[in-house]
Amino acid sequence: MIAQLVIDGLLTGAVIALGAIGITLGLAILRFANFGYAELMTVGGYAALTAVLAYGGTGAPLGPFSFGGFLAVALAVGLVVTALVAVASDVVVFRPLRRRGAGPLVLIFASFGLALVLRHVVLLIFGTQPEYYSREIQMAVLLPGDVRVMPDQLLVLAITVLALVALWWLLNHTRMGLAMRAVAENTPLARACAIDPEMAIRWTWIVSGALGALAGTLFGLTVQLRPEMGANLLLPLFTAAVLGGVGSIPGAVIGGLLVGLAENLSVLVLPTSYKATVPFLIMLACFLLRPKGLFGK
Amino acid sequence: MMGTLSYLVFFVTVASLFAIATLGLNLQWGFSGQFNAGVVGFMAIGAYTYAALTAPAQHEHVGGLDWPVIAALVAAMAVTALVALAIGLVTIRLRTDYLALATFGIAAAINHLALNLEGITGGGRGIAGIAKPFADLPPLWFGLAFLALAAGALLAVYLLLERLVRSPWGRALRAVREDEVAAAALGKDVDRMRLTAFVIGAAPMGLSGALYAAFIGYVSPYDFLAILTFQIWAMLIVGGSGNNAGAVLGSFVVWALWSLSGIVVVLIVPTKLQVQGGAIQAILIGLLLVAMLIFRPRGLMGERLHSSPLLRDDAAVRH
Amino acid sequence: MTTPLLEIRDLVAGYHRDLPIVTGASLSVAAAEVVALLGPNGAGKSTLMKAVSGLVLVMGGSIRLDGTELVGMPTHQAIAAGIGYVPQVQNVFVTLTIEENLRAGGFAAPRTVRARIAEAYERFPMLAQKRRNLGGELSGGQRQVLAIARALMTQPRLLLLDEPSAGLSPKAAQEVFAAVRGIAAGGVGVLMVEQNVKAGLAASDRGIVLVQGRPVLDGPAASLAGDPRLPRAFLGEQVFAA
């Protein structure tokens, strides 16, 4: 039972981790808690769904997985659309506010409003019923230790690791990555280096939008797509980002895994009906004990 | 015409209840710069306290205490303030966006507790039969009497808070909001001031929740969802934070838009398409708020008592 | 004097429109010249530097670099136009490695970055040794060196240094000043804010004393060092430009 809970915790934690990276980048570079970020996951998941619906499915299932090869194309569509939506939301909403010198709290509130709009646009277009990329149910495989895992979930884990490697490379070995890290640490100095902060901000939206789309699609793959899916994940995402320390990508990943683990293991001591409260308790404990997060500077 | 009048009375009553909570938020945010994203949690505490003290015994444990209305209202405020004190002691040193996250989480946790602590809250069944003041009056008179109570409470809260923010303490509070370091250097105990403002600001939220419970006569966890926090914030932003009259005006305008847009959907959208109307309504409200932030950042009224404009534009230059 | 490299005329600048801190300053810096900008606290020295690099509001006047107007240019364009700016504090990226700091410094000219980094390592061998260390791991003097090397990555014609010797030991300060002289010898104009009047003037060709947002003294470093008006200016007494 415990082994199963641990595995489940890691698997849910992987998707939370992906989303939390987007949040932590936002906190570090955009300098506000983007409450609308989770909606980018929803947008990404549904954009991929649109591609799947247009194609008429994901193609014949690949090996043990529930979906066909077209899902990769759909995912690419989702990444592009979401990155565009993210940049557009910056151009239309956040950049004018930044220009005016609005504080982070005005930005947070604007992100609340934007979240409302995005969520309901998705709802208006797709309706409220849950959607799936593939309606195939796949049977869990039994691993040693009486642990049951679905092949899709293992793939999700693998994709998460790949995405992390790609992100690490992007941040450490590209001009954009350098600009983003410089702006995150010290915006005035970055400007003195002829780095345009607006450009770094634009790339942050693109990268975090794409990560959100990936997280949303993977979530849709292993659970389901719903217009409120992002909103329901908001608290775990922020908890993971805060736990890891703002701006720390390894921190966000470990934070995500910890939140997933804690949620799942909590049922050993608490009734399941309190499970959803657990991320909040972790967050509060973190604020009390380590306000800068586990990996904060 | 009587019907419209009756609806107007209802509308003003509900808007007044919201305005009371908005005034509390204005003290926390408008005057001391604390981002409370869990307003609805404090309203829930007030409502459940009032309900537990006045409702007859039901379910397994709840109720049967039969407190008088006024005593229960005061108790609801006191309990909310106490809870706010406990929360504030934990969160007061957090930077603002963390405070927003913490309070957002607290409201979610309070909602879970309301749903799960069946012995006190009735769980999902909620608490029914809550004491309604003036319940013996005929409907329209009940409406008018309750309006008088709500408006009276609103006026009292407004006057008290106006006095408070104009006192030396209130001026010091704004100084803290503008520049914590400078205020601390001037010898103000910053944490203590912020904590006091947080607790005093929470009390009207509890009162608002309690009056809501008294008005409807029933509370359940579904009354206190995160969207309500968003609504209260919208009221403050639209009205103009840092201005108590603005907070009240904003409450009326936003609640009017919120309920009116539903009516407009009924009137102009064909019935067949009305199921989409709700989504359109939410989209319009979201757009309105964002537009307000962009084009009229100080709200309808803005802050009256001028503070140093220096910091704001400094931020503009740096960004 | 030939045509100055930097020419500031009647500059009014500050953080807020209604509250100018630089209140009508005119001064110039020539190529290969080191100019020390002196003055009491709050005189507007740092603000003047930030105005040149486009980091504060400019309400009036002009700032020309080789005839190009800088007023109204965002910082990153001013840097690209030939300004190198080293702020007083937080002047290196502590979370980036030394090499990444230099790479960031050369952001505007990616093609030449490799060559510039090699040059920087040649000029400051210490940086080459610590290329993989984080900026945060350097000592104060090393940070100052890194900050200057970083500012040189774009091959600026004018280098702005805000208190390069602050917090350094006298020995470390001397090393920094020596580096500054070497840079100027290569043809770069240097404008540096200094608290330490004596050491600052010793390292400079010319000194300018700023009081309440305007230059009140401007002259060769050697003669200014002995000028009796200098201490009075620092005490806030009324002095008149020579």
Added chain:
Amino acid sequence: MKTRFMLAAASALGLMLAGNAAMAQGAAPSCPIKLGAIIPLTGPQGPIGKPIADTAQLAVEHVNAAGGVKGCPIEMVLRDDTGQPTLGVDAARYLVDVQKVPAIVGVVGSGIATAIVSAVTTSAKVPMVSCCAVTPTLTRLSEEGKTGGYFFRTIPTSRVFAVAHAVAATDRGYKNPVVIYVNNDFGSALLRDLEKAIGTLGGKIAGAIPYNENQPSYRTEVNQALALKGDALILIAFSQDGATLAREWISLGGTQNLVLHNTLRSQDFISAVGARFLTKAAGIDNAQVAGASVDAFNAGFKAKFNRDPVGPGLHTVYDSAVVTALAMQQAATLDGTAIRDALRQVQDPAGEVVVPGVEGIKKSLEAIKAGRKVRYVGATGPFTFDKNGDVTGPALVWKVEDGKLVTDKVIDLEQMTALFKRIGY
């Protein structure tokens, strides 16, 4: 500053009055007759609310095609409560005060129904005929006289569901079912009744796991339920969560001996889970699907929407709208109290049996006009409001065959009453 405040306040007021004026124009004194409806169209309950609203509209169209009430067509005034009680109460207040509707139908959420009964309809003396609110709190309020008799519902209380679940499980020989139930008033009330019912019918619940709505994933809950090692799963869940739970349960190797709640009786659910995993599944619902009355509704629904009427609340909302319309026809005047009393008169056991559909409604409207007594037997089969406005109705057990929902068994009103006695409700 003062002036600005006054201006803004005045314009806010003006906006409201303008809205009201617009409404007043539409509100002709007699025709059409307005019928209020409050249904969640967005928010968490939006997925089940939308088809409910469509079906309510269908009922109104049927009534109008049958000639309308007192010679007037009915106009349904629909408001979205978004699942928020504050907005539900506001909608009710608006419908009652401004639109002057003499009755309200729909109302899905229990919390919303209770708030509206508590704050609006009882004091305004306007009957509310809810299609879907199942909370026992409303029964208690009725018993305490706090609804003034103005609250009715066409959906049976949780006990009917509990009996149906128990019958479906024990019929199939399940002795130790595990229960996963939604953690709200409805779910916990149903669980209590279910424990009793299954105990009486010869089984014992192996364990019950509550779940909170709208969680991103239910893996933990499913794993806990799996650990209880029951011989079947009784799933009391709403549509979206239900699909997630059933999918996770099956893919984690849970038994396919499923007993599903009525909210999962939909083609959406079957296609979300996959028919091949549901061959052993059974489900329950409160509607009776045999007989002329039900066929009449099904035919009418299919003619309009080109699909079978499967899904929660469809039959009950149709009945709530039609029975209210008939009561309006029966009542001497279109006032709330008269309609409240007439709601029971159109269920006269000695009356002429009348059924759904344009033809059926036409007959009943004419019979009432002619002064004859009628007994409306609805889309849910025969039902009667008891003293609390509740109904004890028949129930059915369904299963999935070739990807289609088919009826397996009907528990008619007599059997249901007998089972209630046996269980000791």
